[in-house]
Amino acid sequence: MIQASDIALAYGKRVIFKDVNIKFTAGNCYGLIGANGAGKSTFLKILAGQLEPDKGEVFVGAKERIAVLSQDQFAFDELTVAQTVLMGHERLHEVIAEREALYAKGEFTEEDGIRSGELEAEFAEMNGYEVESEAAVLLTGLGIGEELRERKMRELEGGQKVRVLLAQALFGSPDILLLDEPTNNLDVKSIKWLEGFLERFKNTVIIVSHDRHFLNQVCTHMADIDYSRIQVYVGNYDFWYQASQLALKQRQEASRKAESKASELKEFIARFSSNASKARQATARKKLLEKLEIEELPASSRKYPFIHFKPGRSCGDVILEMDGISKSVDGVKLLDNFSLTVGKGEKIAFVGLNSPAITALFQILVGKMQPDSGTFRWGQTMSTTYFPKENSAFFTEDKTLIDWLGEYTPVTEGESYARGFLGKMLFSGDEALKKTSVLSGGERVRCMLAKMMLSDANALILDEPTNHLDLESITALNKGMQAFSEIVLFSSHDHTLIQTVANRIIEILPGGVIDKMVPYDDYLSDNQVITMQEQYARH
Incomplete structure (x- = not known):
């Protein structure tokens, strides 16, 4: 004890x-x-x-x-x-x-x-x-x-x-x-x-x-x-989570009802306090108003960002086709003759110990890296937005958050539009004037997610997006990825995120690839997965 x-x-x-x-x-x-x-x-x-x-x-x-x-x-x-x-x-x-x-x-x-x-x-x-x-x-x-x-x-x-x-x-x-x-x-x-x-x-x-x-x-x-x-x-x-959300709603509803009742009483008092025939009723309502307790809800330290990815258009019949992609970095072969076809509505989690291979794959798909051999093509209807595991390259200049996000805001929109997206990511008021040089790891991640939200892309590519986030932001991101109606390719160590978002699991191993259209928990319960992971660890 x-x-x-x-x-x-x-x-x-x-x-x-x-x-x-x-x-x-x-x-x-x-x-x-x-x-x-x-x-x-x-x-x-x-x-x-x-x-x-x-x-x-x-x-x-x-x-x-x-x-x-x-x-x-x-x-x-x-x-x-x-x-x-x-x-x-x-x-x-x-x-x-x-x-x-x-x-x-x-x-x-x-x-x-x-x-x-x-x-x-x-x-x-x-x-x-x-x-x-x-x-x-x-x-x-x-x-x-x-x-x-x-x-x-x-x-x-x-x-x-x-x-x-x-x-x-x-x-x-x-x-x-x-x-x-x-x-x-x-x-x-x-x-x-x-x-x-x-x-x-x-x-x-x-x-x-x-x-x-x-x-x-x-x-x-x-x-x-x-x-x-x-x-x-x-x-x-x-x-x-369920109990605390219910308790908060109940307190908010009780506070709202009390405020509404107080407004009714004040209106009656103001209207009839000088009216002789209503004076007694007005006095009674004053006493009720004095007894009415309106609980002031304290400011919570827990804030949930609003993460909503909206595709500019639906995907066509051709999403993504990869054929025989190979890639080595610093003499280490990360991808070896890797092929992949992505279908409509697929949300693919890339899991396992080989995170450098996953990062290389994502960078190839967004044009940040060229494959040593092999080809890939996105369908004509496809547009992508990318969350990199390492984001420091996006914050090299010391700018306010409004100026930083303004670079990714449509030219037809103004500062108020960028401020709206920053507000969704908990940068409201003076917080939007923060300099990028003083941002924490979690704040940088939220900025990158705001950038992605502005893109209107119909394919999200996210490389370990939950790193540096608190539970509230992880929960909001989880909901945003679940609600997205088009294509998601992502990697993460967050079990719940993978289980609730992915409908296809891929693991890249030195001896080949495991590719299954199953929930994550079912994937992990397969003895073959554990065996191959152990083989990779020994390799």
């Missing part, structure tokens, strides 16, 4: 938390959600004791151990992978070190013998004899092979380091587990393994994640940060 009591925190005039009281109990997994900047990671740091609030306290059960997913990839560079995992249980690591030093002595004193007995008892109580096998299970599940376990952490790639740090947090069955974006850099198989691990985990888990499918799979409760407070809902992310 871990409990926060009267927590308050502010940075200058900006209030992050105000009078937060919340208890997280054993056996439950809590998804900590909120808009970007709402304070999710900050609250995890407060719970972990890494950050002092302005007011309030955090209470942890007696002898309960907290484990935190480390965000510092360089903190353990001089340790081996195996040692780094054991560091997840600090006391156990200390006992192991003292035990090894004691047994390395040439001769035992009587005091050494007594201390040895104490250490052995503590070591056994912490299940110390199983540490190596437990660490191995965790590392294997997260895709860290045996050949890496004695290497120094500095020798590992960034994604591998993240997996080892996740194994470190999971190690030793902590009483309270705090995980900030644990699915980052994990492939489908590792995420599935982590879901199973957390479903079996019997202690307290608190997770920050933008992965809606992951939250749905593992969470028993959602802790929603909004209005500088935290409210707990029983159920997973989908249940929270």
Whole structure:
């Protein structure tokens, strides 16, 4: 159990938390959600004791151990992978070190013998004899092979380091587990393994994640940060979303009715207060007006952009035909004799580990890269708009957002037209005058989506569009892609996005291509997919 009591925190005039009281109990997994900047990671740091609030306290059960997913990839560079995992249980690591030093002595004193007995008892109580096998299970599940376990952490790639740090947090069955974006850099198989691990985990888990499918799979409760407070809902992310939207509509409707009633009363009072025959009724209505409570809805930190892609025309019979496309980059063959025919109404998700091949394919289709061999053609009715995985090339000049988006606005339209699209993407008022040089990653993505919306294209090509977006923007993008009536080609690591949008799945592998007209969940349940992914990983 871990409990926060009267927590308050502010940075200058900006209030992050105000009078937060919340208890997280054993056996439950809590998804900590909120808009970007709402304070999710900050609250995890407060719970972990890494950050002092302005007011309030955090209470942890007696002898309960907290484990935190480390965000510092360089903190353990001089340790081996195996040692780094054991560091997840600090006391156990200390006992192991003292035990090894004691047994390395040439001769035992009587005091050494007594201390040895104490250490052995503590070591056994912490299940110390199983540490190596437990660490191995965790590392294997997260895709860290045996050949890496004695290497120094500095020798590992960034994604591998993240997996080892996740194994470190999971190690030793902590009483309270705090995980900030644990699915980052994990492939489908590792995420599935982590879901199973957390479903079996019997202690307290608190997770920050933008992965809606992951939250749905593992969470028993959602802790929603909004209005500088935290409210707990029983159920997973989908249940929270439906319940919170219903609650908001009910509050808005109640407020609307109260305002309407107040207007009626004020109108009657103004009209008849000087009329002798109606004076008593006017006085009675004044009393009613004084008692009428109109709840002022506080400003939510949660904002949903409006994402709507409108095709300028419908697609004809010929959409896209690719024949024998091959492409190598820096001596690595990414595409080998790749062929594809796209039909009407198809929304194709390109999935799997070979993201460079997917990016190369998309760049060929929009003319950013030429194939080494092979041909392709779009139908005469087709027009495309492209969301690149890397968008920095679009923001090299320091312009206001109005000027930036104005370059992609039809010449027949003026500034107000561009402002309208910026407003849809949460850049209203003075926000539209922001300079492109100060935009965050998520703000840049929203600008790129506004650019796409202006294109009126009937084929959308999106390369990992959910990167840098908060849950609200991901939800809005998901709805926009679902509602689009024409062609979508996209890649993403967002399970829910793929499952709800795609009607065709393609995976490009060194040994060939898997191409299936099935929902994503059905695709993943095919044993052949897992086998081929493992073959690719070994390749």
